Amino acid sequence: MNLLIKTAKQENLALCPKCQRVNILQSQPQCCIRCKGLFYQRKPNSLQYTLAWNIAALLAFIPANLYPVMIIYSLGIDEPSTILSGIGQFIDHDLYPIAAIIFTASIIVPLLKIVGLFLLVYRVYTGVRLRPDKHSKFYHVLEFLGPWSMLDVFVVALLVAVVELGFVTSVSAGPAINYFALTVIFTMFAANSFDPRLLWDKTVDHLVLDQ
Amino acid sequence: MYDRPTLKQGQNVKCSRCGSTIIERKVDSIERSFFWSLAGIILLFPAISLPIMGVTLMGQHHQASLLDCVLVLIDRGFFMIASLVFLFAIAVPIVRLFGAFYITYSFKFNKLKPSLLSFFRAYHHLGHWTMLNVFMLGIVVSMYKLLDDTELSVNMGLLAFIFWFISSTIASSTLDQDYIWQTLEDEFVD
Numbered sequence: 098m099n100l101l102i103k104t105a106k107q108e109n110l111a112l113c114p115k116c117q118r119v120n121i122l123q124s125q126p127q128c129c130i131r132c133k134g135l136f137y138q139r140k141p142n143s144l145q146y147t148l149a150w151n152i153a154a155l156l157a158f159i160p161a162n163l164y165p166v167m168i169i170y171s172l173g174i175d176e177p178s179t180i181l182s183g184i185g186q187f188i189d190h191d192l193y194p195i196a197a198i199i200f201t202a203s204i205i206v207p208l209l210k211i212v213g214l215f216l217l218v219y220r221v222y223t224g225v226r227l228r229p230d231k232h233s234k235f236y237h238v239l240e241f242l243g244p245w246s247m248l249d250v251f252v253v254a255l256l257v258a259v260v261e262l263g264f265v266t267s268v269s270a271g272p273a274i275n276y277f278a279l280t281v282i283f284t285m286f287a288a289n290s291f292d293p294r295l296l297w298d299k300t301v302d303h304l305v306l307d308q
Numbered sequence: 309m310y311d312r313p314t315l316k317q318g319q320n321v322k323c324s325r326c327g328s329t330i331i332e333r334k335v336d337s338i339e340r341s342f343f344w345s346l347a348g349i350i351l352l353f354p355a356i357s358l359p360i361m362g363v364t365l366m367g368q369h370h371q372a373s374l375l376d377c378v379l380v381l382i383d384r385g386f387f388m389i390a391s392l393v394f395l396f397a398i399a400v401p402i403v404r405l406f407g408a409f410y411i412t413y414s415f416k417f418n419k420l421k422p423s424l425l426s427f428f429r430a431y432h433h434l435g436h437w438t439m440l441n442v443f444m445l446g447i448v449v450s451m452y453k454l455l456d457d458t459e460l461s462v463n464m465g466l467l468a469f470i471f472w473f474i475s476s477t478i479a480s481s482t483l484d485q486d487y488i489w490q491t492l493e494d495e496f497v498d
Contacts, residue, residue, distance in 0.1 A: 115429045116489045131493050132429045187452075195452045198445070244439050247396065251439075251446030254393045256453065257386065258377035259361060262368045266458070270386045278392055285436070 106298065111138040143292040144218050150287035151214050157279040158207060165271035167253050173264065177271060180204065180249060202248040203277070210246075210284045213239050214291060221295045229296045236296070240288045246281040250274060337484035342412035344479035348405045348472060355472035356398065358465030360447065363458040373465050374398065396439040401476055404438055407431040408479045411488065422496045428488060435480075440473045 105111060109122050113129040114136050120127055126135040140146075165177030178186070180203050187196035217236060220227045253274050260268045334340075355374065362371025372380065374397065381390035411428060414420055447466065454460045 115432050117486070118489065118493070131489060132425050134426075134429050190456055192452055195449055199449060202445075244396075244436070244442055245445075247392070247439055247442050248446050248449065250389055250392060251397065251443050252450045252453070254377055254381060254386075254389050255360075255372075255446060255450040257384065257389075258372040258380040259370065259450070260363055260454070260458070261370050261372075261380065262363070262365055265366050265368055269384065270381075270389060274386075275388045278388060289436070 106138065111136070139294060139298070140290065140292040143290055143295060144222060146290035147214055147218050147287050150283050150290060151211055151218075154207070154280050154283035154287060155211050157276045157283060158211070161273050161277035161280050164273035164276070166249065166273045166277065167256065167271050168269050169260075169266065170269070171266040179271075179273065180277070199249065199252075202245050206242045206246045207280055207284060210239050210243060210288065214284075214287050217291060217296070227296065232296050233293050236288075236291065236293045243281070243285045243288055246284070247278070250278045250281070331486050332484075333487060334482060334484040337482055337487060338412050338415045340482040341408055341479050341484075342416050344475050344482060345405055345409040345412060348475040348479055349409060351468055351472040351475060352402060352405065354468035355465065358468055359463040360465040360469060361451065361454075361463060362461045363454055364461065365458045369461075371461070371463060374469065393443075396437060397443040400434055400437045401440050404431065404434055404480060405476050407434075408483055412483070415488070415491070420492070420495050425492055425496060428492070432485070438476075438480075440476060444470070444473050 105119075111120055111122055111127065112118070113120055113132060113134060115134045116129060116132040118129055118131040120130055122138055126137050128135055162180055165179050166183065168175050168177045170176075180199075184196050184200050184204075187193075187199065213235065217232060219225075220232065253268075253270050256268045257270055260266055357373055357375055359371035359373045359376070362369060378390050378394045378398070381387075381393065407427070408431070411424065411431065414424060447469070451460060451462075
């Protein structure tokens with residue numbers, strides 16, 4: 098790695114996050130000379146915001162898995178199902194691909210996002226074993242995966258609307274779906290408030306110190 | 309740091325270190341995006357108002373469209389998921405579609421205004437929150453869920469929704485952001 102690499106931060110330059118225009122910084126926050134949007138060179142308190150949204154997401158994820166996401170009424174008998182029991186039903190019917198999709202979207206992705214962001218915040222904060230190239234790719238994967246967790250919310254919404262046959266069968270949403278939607282939204286906010294440029298700062302500081 | 313080269317259509321710039329694309333000049337960006345977003349706007353009405361699918365069980369039949377979906381959810385008191393479905397699967401995609409249409413329209417007919425700068429910034433902002441692709445997958449999953457114990461019927465709405473989804477995705481992906489920013493900058497920023 099080139100030790101004497103010049104960074105935009107040292108040159109007092111920054112990219113506008115909205116229109117990708119290079120700006121010479123004159124104030125904080127800087128008003129972009131092209132799109133007139135306000136931005137900072139590094140998002141202020143980025144780590145704190147990420148951590149806060151992340152904890153909120155984790156807290157909301159607990160009731161999201163404990164309570165039923167939907168309740169199926171058929172001939173007067175109600176049958177609640179949680180996220181995990183819904184996946185179990187698909188496995189019982191031998192629909193493994195669908196079960197895998199739901200399991201990924203509603204369990205793996207939220208957990209991966211929460212754990213991954215905790216890890217990124219920790220690494221940035223302490224600077225231990227920080228690998229900016231790997232970690233920034235990881236961050237972009239996390240950011241891309243976020244919206245896919247809304248899958249379960251949309252499935253429940255569709256089922257409630259379509260299956261409405263009065264006494265014969267009807268579906269109603271359980272309390273967990275609200276918590277689950279909150280988890281997804283909180284993790285999206287957490288990912289948005291994390292500033293991936295912070296990953297590169299620590300290494301540069303270290304390199305400067307090492308010299 | 310790199311100096312900025314001038315590009316022709318279909319060319320792109322790659323970083324010599326990590327190989328990722330820095331700038332890409334897309335072919336016929338404005339034309340393509342204009343017509344795809346026009347198609348999207350036309351398809352929007354059938355996609356939202358026609359029933360997507362229906363179920364039949366013991367002689368009873370019920371079907372629902374995207375709009376019904378929101379109305380039923382409000383009716384039965386699930387305000388939170390109703391508003392989420394409305395926002396992410398209806399409102400934001402529609403705003404994005406009209407936004408892309410307006411931007412490409414002003415570029416195509418040379419009606420550039422300074423207000424386009426902030427308009428395009430707002431357009432960019434909404435990018436995170438369109439979830440038509442997720443909703444599409446949601447439709448597939450719920451169809452599988454209904455297949456076991458009910459008689460499922462697919463309606464015209466599904467076809468319209470698929471085409472709406474395709475055209476709005478292409479409309480936003482063909483839109484060449486860098487070209488638009490560069491043109492607007494040359495025009496209005498001194």
